[in-house]
Amino acid sequence: MTHGNDRASYERAMAGTSRLFAVWPGEWSSHLFVIDDLNEYAKAHGIKHDEERTGLKDHVHDVRWEKDSYGNDNPRSPYISIRVSLECGCSIHDLSAFAAQMKDQQGWVVATSGGWGSSSGPEGTATGQA
Ligand SMILES: [Zn+2]
Structure with missing residues (x-):
């Protein structure tokens, strides 16, 4: 498992070779989220082209x-x-x-x-x- 937020990890996730997780650090416990909507993730991070937003x-x-x-x-x-x-x-x-x-x-x-x-x-x- 790697830490990072880059195109390479997105591409690994798309290829199914790795999954993306987001950690929400809390005081008593940290919540781990599996990012299953790669499309939204990619748009939010500017990896995938978003025609609607950019025109x-x-x-x-x-x-x-x-x-x-x-x-x-x-x-x-x-x-x-x-x-x-x-x-x-x-x-x-x-x-x-x-x-x-x-x-x-x-x-x-x-x-x-x-x-x-x-x-x-x-x-x-x-x-x-x-
Ligand atoms: Zn054009």
Whole structure:
């Protein structure tokens, strides 16, 4: 039995090679819960993609982007501001989920700390590193 809360333990649990337990420490006794709803567990820990919450389908997005002319134009900054539109119809409700997908799909490092907003319509603005 290992202690941890990571993707590897989730995958072992999915493969049936291990089970996930949660320990609720108490003063007199500790309660041990078997986590049987792996789906909910994975969503809660951001392991499994949650389309409803993030507004993003689990597919390769059809991303159209252009440099944001109102953004920071400091040539020494490793970041550029870009205006992103998702032609595939997804919308960005959760920037960190979007950032993770863009890293996988495009190799972008998307800044998730501030510096983003969405305008009306299907477009959003993200700060990214191309
Ligand atoms: Zn999409």
